[in-house]
Amino acid sequence: MLSVRGLTVSYGAVRAVRGLSIEVGAGEIVALIGANGAGKTTTVKAIAGLLPYSGEVRFRNRLLTPLAADRNVLEGLAIVLEGRGILRRMSVEENLLLGTYSRSDRAQSRRDVAAMLKRFPILAKRRNVAASLLSGGEQQILAIARALLSKPRLLILDEPSLGLAPKLVAQVFSLITELQADGLTILLVEQKARQTLKIAQRAYLLENGALVRAASAKELLTDSAISDAFLGGGHPSHQMQQEGRGNPGGVIRDLA
Numbered sequence: 001m002l003s004v005r006g007l008t009v010s011y012g013a014v015r016a017v018r019g020l021s022i023e024v025g026a027g028e029i030v031a032l033i034g035a036n037g038a039g040k041t042t043t044v045k046a047i048a049g050l051l052p053y054s055g056e057v058r059f060r061n062r063l064l065t066p067l068a069a070d071r072n073v074l075e076g077l078a079i080v081l082e083g084r085g086i087l088r089r090m091s092v093e094e095n096l097l098l099g100t101y102s103r104s105d106r107a108q109s110r111r112d113v114a115a116m117l118k119r120f121p122i123l124a125k126r127r128n129v130a131a132s133l134l135s136g137g138e139q140q141i142l143a144i145a146r147a148l149l150s151k152p153r154l155l156i157l158d159e160p161s162l163g164l165a166p167k168l169v170a171q172v173f174s175l176i177t178e179l180q181a182d183g184l185t186i187l188l189v190e191q192k193a194r195q196t197l198k199i200a201q202r203a204y205l206l207e208n209g210a211l212v213r214a215a216s217a218k219e220l221l222t223d224s225a226i227s228d229a230f231l232g233g234g235h236p237s238h239q240m241q242q243e244g245r246g247n248p249g250g251v252i253r254d255l256a
Contacts, residue, residue, distance in 0.1 A: 001026045001154055001185050002047070006055035009039075009046045016042040017209045019055070024154065029176065029186045031217060033193040034206035040189045041082055043206070044156045047187075048072060048079040059154065073102045076153035082162060082189075084143040088132035092123050095131050095142055099149030109149070116145045137168040144175070155179065158189045173199055197221040 002024035009017040017039045024030045032040045046053040049069035057064040059077055069079075086095050096116055100109035117124040120141055126134060131142060140160055147155060157176065161169040169192065177199050180186055190196040197203055200217040205226065213226065220226050 001060060002187065003058040004047060004055070005057075007043065007046060007053055007057065008055050009042050009051055009053045015209060017046065017053075020206070020209075020211055022204050022211075022214070024185060024187050026153075026185055027180070027183065028202065029180050029188055029200045031193075031196045031200040031203040032187065032189045032206060033191070033196060033203055033220075034212075036191070037208070038206040039209035040206055041158055042209075044079060044158055044187065044189055045081075048077060048156055050079075070102070073150055073152075076151065077156070078147040078150045078152035078154070079156040080143045080147050080158060080160065082159040084139050086131045086139055086143050086146070088130065090131060091128050092131060092134070092142060093117070093127040095146055096123075096149060099146035102150055112149055116149060120145055136163050137165075137171070140164065140172060141175070148179075152184070154185045154187065156187045156189070159191065160188075161190065161192055161195075169195070194221070 002022075004020065004022045007017055007020040007022075008015065020039070020043060022030070022032075022043075032043060034040055042051065045051045046066070047057055047064075049064065049067060049072045052066045059072070059075060062075065064072060064075075087098065090098075093113065096113045097109075100106075100113065103109050117127060122138055123142060123145060126138070131139060134142060144155075144157070144160070160172050160176070164172065173195055176186060176188065180199075188196060188200060197217040197220055203215065203217045203220050204211060205213040205220065213220065215223075
């Protein structure tokens, strides 16, 4: 579904991503993992059409062009950026309606917004509330729900667990697996590497803007060298330090 070859992105004289090549197959969860500054966010922003780049990005066999995010959305590529990117002064329902802006089927779009509110009861309860008043977890679900309303074939999630308490992180990861079960293809950027590798099929490990390792998620999860260097070596205390940070938010949704 997605093929990236020799992707290079620079900020002035600084080369943030260097010759990166990745593949994402239909129906997969593919992870980009690595430390802060590894180039993960820059990579997905370039793929989504938000940054200039050199190299080749193909989506559904169509060659994409840099800085063409609106066109990419029409092709079925959606991204939820780190920090969620919701319009805080607008209501929950207004934010959801914005997710349908690229669609021409207005009546169906309205029905899809209603269906999304039904799917996420916590959003339905706050449909007329300003997005700024939602908890961190609720804002993340709103951002994902808004992206889903564009009817994407590939959803890019950039640090969806950022700033969330561990219980809410688990709920977000559960939602991601649910979306895959619904047939959605997902490219997932996360620092919570261990949890990410448990739900992904394949993963790419980045360091300093370059690809360090590409393998199945299971292989990376059980590789002791990778685990010691990037996943905390499996020690519970270290894992808590790395993954237990966050601002406790409200309940995201009832997954039952």
